[in-house]
Amino acid sequence: MAALGLGALASPAIVSQALSSSGELNYLGWSGYDFGALFRTFTEKTGITVNFSEQPDQEAMLAQARIAAQGVGADIVEPSIDRLPEWLQADLLQPWNDGNVSLDLYDKAFLTGSAMHKGRRYFLPVVWGAEALAYARPAAPQTYGTASLTALFDEKYRGKVAIRPSSGLAAMGRVLEAEGKLPRPWLDGYKDEAAMRQLWDLALAEATRRKAVIGQFWSSENDALAAFRSKGCTLGLTWDTTAQVLTADDVGFVAPREGAFGWLQGYGLLKNARNAEQAHEWARFIVTPEASAAYATAFSANPAARGAIDRLDARLRDFLRAAYPDDALSKVWWSPAQPPWFVTLRSEYAQKWQAA
Numbered sequence: 001m002a003a004l005g006l007g008a009l010a011s012p013a014i015v016s017q018a019l020s021s022s023g024e025l026n027y028l029g030w031s032g033y034d035f036g037a038l039f040r041t042f043t044e045k046t047g048i049t050v051n052f053s054e055q056p057d058q059e060a061m062l063a064q065a066r067i068a069a070q071g072v073g074a075d076i077v078e079p080s081i082d083r084l085p086e087w088l089q090a091d092l093l094q095p096w097n098d099g100n101v102s103l104d105l106y107d108k109a110f111l112t113g114s115a116m117h118k119g120r121r122y123f124l125p126v127v128w129g130a131e132a133l134a135y136a137r138p139a140a141p142q143t144y145g146t147a148s149l150t151a152l153f154d155e156k157y158r159g160k161v162a163i164r165p166s167s168g169l170a171a172m173g174r175v176l177e178a179e180g181k182l183p184r185p186w187l188d189g190y191k192d193e194a195a196m197r198q199l200w201d202l203a204l205a206e207a208t209r210r211k212a213v214i215g216q217f218w219s220s221e222n223d224a225l226a227a228f229r230s231k232g233c234t235l236g237l238t239w240d241t242t243a244q245v246l247t248a249d250d251v252g253f254v255a256p257r258e259g260a261f262g263w264l265q266g267y268g269l270l271k272n273a274r275n276a277e278q279a280h281e282w283a284r285f286i287v288t289p290e291a292s293a294a295y296a297t298a299f300s301a302n303p304a305a306r307g308a309i310d311r312l313d314a315r316l317r318d319f320l321r322a323a324y325p326d327d328a329l330s331k332v333w334w335s336p337a338q339p340p341w342f343v344t345l346r347s348e349y350a351q352k353w354q355a356a
Helices: 012-018 036-046 058-072 081-089 149-153 165-178 186-190 193-209 221-229 240-249 276-286 289-299 314-323 340-355
Strands: 023-030 048-055 124-136 161-163 214-217 235-239 251-254 261-270
Touching (some): 023 058, 023 276, 036 048, 036 276, 036 289, 048 058, 124 149, 124 240, 149 161, 149 235, 161 165, 161 221, 214 221, 235 240
Parallel strands (some): 161 214, 161 235
């Protein structure tokens, strides 16, 4: 983080807004990451102490927030945007003050409509990642603008495609939608069980017909790495973190023209937050390019602030610019809310495809 200039993170605007501030910020976030230097810089600039409570997953985070709602105390939480409806349904969040969180510092690609509820903003993005096309440069070259999800099911890559079953079926659904072969929008399947069965039946049937293209189904990053390194795969739908590792194997990574599959993580302000102003000061701080880059580096993900990519390690900066050129970020297909019934059925469909 020192290499990112963390010691000079705060802009004069942030300092001036925080001069009279003091107190605490109680933060329910993800375990396994070292944000210590970032928290110390924030405290030095604002006088606010961050009390960070590590949570292993979103279920634990939600459970702790329910306890906090009884008066134990927490101010901000860090869910992914596809889980935001659960927080709203539980009535645990209050809206952010748009005029007090430096919205102009975000890359507009990450200020999605899914963050809004009844005209108010309940989610502020902090990091993101995506699944897109990983390709062996000599054997399966891809170029942004022409690279497409359809390549994952092309017979010319027979036995050479690496894919996660659930993502692969979603990719097939989006391909069929783009070709006008679905009776209704693909997103309808995330809202209604009958619609999901109708749409995923069609995707499963077509994906099964083209199953011979699959060389390796993967479920973990190690599986995906092995698909390219020892299973003979030359094309795949993989996480960007996987593709970063594979650059050493002359594997490229690019968003398909339909848009990469994206996940977005960010902040919710708890309804009973005792330190709402301190939370807003954190929001203004973390969206500065330097802080955004430092947080993303600590989290091994991608930053949401404008200009933050320029402050990343040069190799990661160049990787992201090549993977998401031109209008690629504006086309990211953000993961929609996934009700429990959907998650269960999606797993069943994935298993059917693997067993077919």
